[in-house]
Amino acid sequence: MAGLLRSLAVAVAGTIGLTFPFHAVAQNFPTRPITLIVPFPAGGPTDLAMRALGEAAAKHLGQPVIVENKAGGAGTVGPATMAATAKPDGYTIAQMPITVYRLPLMQQTTWKADDFTYIIHLTGYVFAHIASATTPFKTWQDVVDYAKANPGKVTYGSSGTGGSPHLGTEQVAEKAGIKLTHVPFKGAAELHAAVAGGHVMVGAGGASSKQIVDAGKARFLNVWTAKRQKSFPDVPTLQELGYPFVIDSPFGIAGPKGMDPKVVVKLHDAFKKAIEDPAVIETLDRFEMVPNYKNSADYKLAVDEQIKLESALLERIGLLKK
Secondary structure, eight states, X not given: OHHHHHHHHHHHHHHHHHHHHHHHHHHHOOSSOEEEEESSOTTSHHXXXXXXXXXXXXXXXXXXXXXXXXXXXXXXXXXXXXXXXXXXXXXXEEEEOTHHHHHHHXXXXXXXXXXXXXXXEEEOOOEEEEEETTSOOOSHHHHHHHHXXXXXXXXXXXXXXXXXXXHHHHHHHHHHTOOOEEEEOSSHHHHHHHHHTTSSSEEEEEGGGHHHHHTTSEEEEEEXXXXXXXTSTTSOBTTTTTOOOOOOOOEEEEEETTOOHXXXXXXXHHHHHHHTOHHHHHHHHHTTOOOOOBOHHHHHHHHHHHHHHHHHHHHHTTOSOO
């Protein structure tokens, strides 16, 4: 009996020894810098918005938030790499574009939507079509008329295959009864350079396209929001042009699957304060991004709902994985 009691005591002590350090780690988190993966190139609207958010969150975390740009795959390479290689300790997190849970619906991928711990939902994008100044296109109807007369000859760029600008354009083109040729890029900066240089005729991008419009390199043709945007109020919405669509791309921050709930709460709270920071709001406003906060549980529910909507859309336009 004495031997059995000693064995039990050793087992209990061992269990305490195993659990206490993890509890202490969660309580003391963070004790070193946090890496925030931005899955788009440096200098684009997502990069600038996430840098502002990371800087503001760092003040509440007590540790630097270091942005690591990992572009490619319409914003999926960064989060997918994190899911495959990062420890679920809170020290590696990523911005989560909608493509992360859209692409597994379209093709075989190395990840799925459940491979992440959803921390906080933050905001979304404004999308629009622009035409290169080298084209004669002044309105979206000009594009439609030309495309009908010249099937497949209108080239358009986006920030990547499977991204919202790509699928949104295909949705609009289907409704218009036209065929366009897609040219994918790695992010907004590459897309803008291609449109400004006349390498593609049309661009499907975000509100940051205003930079090359203001420079006389492009023209706005439409905007995909429910209402016109205050920074380019003369540009009609898709709905005004007869297309029954409002297309945006909400995003938040997630970490690898299996994170400690206490660590999730600390990250959530820091980024919630960040999105309320006046400097961050000002940065988001530059790109027409409106704060759209959801807590961790509501964010996961929103992802599940979005997957249902995306599945229906992809099936309708013939892109759902067989």
